[in-house]
Amino acid sequence: MALIIAGERSDAGKTTITLALLAALKRRGLAVQSFKVGPDYIDPMFHEYVTGRPCRNLDPVLTSASYVQTCFSRHLWGVDCAVIEGVMGLFDGLPRSVENAFPVPFGSTAHIGRLLEIPVVLVIDCSRLSGSVAAIAQGFRYYDPNLKFAGAILNRVGSDRHLALLQDALAAVNLPILGIFRRQDNITIPDRHLGLVPTGELPQLDSVVEQLAILGETGFNWDGLLPLLAAKPTASPHLPPEAAVRVRIAIAYDKAFNFYYRDNLDLLQQLGAELVFWSPLSDTQIPDKIQGFYFGGGFPEVFASELAANQGVKQALRQSILTGTPTYAECGGLMYLCEAIADFTGQSYPMLGILPTTAQMGKRLTLGYRKAIALSSSPAVTPGMTVRGHEFHRSELTPSPSQPLFTSHPLYPPQTESFAEGWQLPQVHASYLHLHWGECLEIPQRFIQQCLHRANSPIQAL
Structure with a gap:
């Protein structure tokens, strides 16, 4: 019912990939709940714009591990699937000397994957890679054997020859490829000194979302992804009743x-x-x-x-x-x-x-x-x-x-x-x-x- 879109590093393209996935799922008529690892405000604005549902932050540093689990399960009710966008690289977080509650860096995307026990899809920037992609993917795959690893998405792929080299390398390590995205410059979201420009300042955002949906439809391996997102029954959340307006x-x-x-x-x-x-x-x-x-x-x-x-x-x-x-x-x-x-x-x-x-x-x-x-x-x-x-x-x-x-x-x-x-x-x-x-x-x-x-x-x- 859910998966995590992680990056092998910052700027691997996980935000664009996440938005393309959300837009394509929404286009298929599915009710999608999104989440964002970490304290970020701007990426969740884009999630909400695409899905029509408020994005929820999963940050055990600002809250707690138990709150992350409760927040996640509460907001699965009434939706068809859930997508979590990670933060920075998969294993980037607070040093273990700061928090010792988990064997992976505290607050990292890997930490969230282990807390929620859901599969991770790794986005790899392939713009300067060919055969080495296998070593990178294999390293991430087995660095933490307790982390569920579903496969990889190849981003910024160049020519057909480049793609063939990447596929051959990953075939040797038997890693599923769940998406292939070519280098492209026609979908851009402007940024400024604190990150992306928020949604309210982008009058052409509907057009960008449509482009993202098309990108997602053509770029993802849906036969591999949809089983990971298959709906499972979720109990109605037990929420405290709202107090009378005071x-x-x-x-x-x-x-x-x-x-x-x-x-x-x-x-x-x-x-x-x-x-x-x-x-x-x-x-x-x-x-x-x-x-x-x-x-x-x-x-x-x-x-x-x-x-x-x-x-x-x-x-x-x-x-x-x-x-x-x-x-x-x-x-x-x-x-x-x-x-x-x-x-x-x-x-x-x-x-x-x-x-x-x-x-x-x-x-x-x-x-x-x-x-x-x-x-x-x-x-x-x-x-x-x-x-x-x-x-x-x-x-x-x-x-x-x-x-x-x-x-x-x-x-x-x-x-x-x-x-x-x-x-x-x-x-x-x-x-x-x-x-x-x-x-x-x-x-x-x-x-x-x-x-x-x-x-x-x-x-x-x-």
């Missing part, structure tokens, strides 16, 4: 803010929140009767001019937040709360001015998993609470936080020094850390409670 929380969702884990939004609804989606970019006013704000990550630096020009919304937000409305802001959301965003050219654009600092874009990429300990209270955390998050940004705060929210310690890449992170105000949680709440229910529970308190309190100036 608060209205405004979710900033547009081209500037769109990095959200769907599980986080589901948890807010289950706890009694009505989610009101709106746009700080294009709306002329903030939503009515709101008791909380949630600003996810995204690309506010790309749309800084438009955000700065929306004066009415900025003034209303500033007034509401400064008079006590609980606000949760991650990464791009944190940047929006600053006095200004300075883009890559140095041009500065005024933002909300809630935090006395400027978000300055730069060349240095900050990337990695973090373990953070809360230093003080916010609408989401209490002093001493430990969370795990992920950072991925090219901006820095100048000056740095005078009231830091966390002491943050890198999990990977490994470092020894901790550092102050996030900005705390009584009614504001603002941090570069992206958090998945699946194994930290205290966060949405506390946020809901703070919003309830707001709903029952008169507006007062701080």
Whole structure:
């Protein structure tokens, strides 16, 4: 019923192959549930666009191994098949010295394959390979004998002669070829400084999806793939009933803010929140009767001019937040709360001015998993609470936080020094850390409670 699309390394082409598979399955009338290994936000947007179903992240570093298993089984109900897109290379993850719970690198695609006991299909970039493809495939195949290995997909194949050499090499090791994809330049998805350009900014995406579906129909070995995806009966998930609506929380969702884990939004609804989606970019006013704000990550630096020009919304937000409305802001959301965003050219654009600092874009990429300990209270955390998050940004705060929210310690890449992170105000949680709440229910529970308190309190100036 399910399989994992893995790469022998990053940039082997697994995202294109995954989207081609999803598009072809959808074209055949199948209900497909997709998943993405790791903390990524943008690839899941493309999955959802193709399948029409929210993609779910499987990340045991941000959650836990048991949560990954539960999330996977829960979302198999009511679908015909499931496809998981891996992260980086098959065995790329946290070093075993960081997490010792599994014999393969923690959080890797191989880790997910072993946790879920489903077969892996390896995408191999063949653009500079011929006979050596057999050694690569055989090495991956037997590196972990407990991993189910279904076969390989040959990507970026050149001429017919090139294909023949690859097939001959793999025949010698008796490895099934589940797809053959030629080198092609007619299907492209643009990217920028943090990865692919999100779906909402691509007006020609329907045409690209159609091309991907055709590519999948012609490129995959369907006789080999379909048995791996054959439907199996799945029990209805046991979900807690949603609480009666108690608060209205405004979710900033547009081209500037769109990095959200769907599980986080589901948890807010289950706890009694009505989610009101709106746009700080294009709306002329903030939503009515709101008791909380949630600003996810995204690309506010790309749309800084438009955000700065929306004066009415900025003034209303500033007034509401400064008079006590609980606000949760991650990464791009944190940047929006600053006095200004300075883009890559140095041009500065005024933002909300809630935090006395400027978000300055730069060349240095900050990337990695973090373990953070809360230093003080916010609408989401209490002093001493430990969370795990992920950072991925090219901006820095100048000056740095005078009231830091966390002491943050890198999990990977490994470092020894901790550092102050996030900005705390009584009614504001603002941090570069992206958090998945699946194994930290205290966060949405506390946020809901703070919003309830707001709903029952008169507006007062701080």
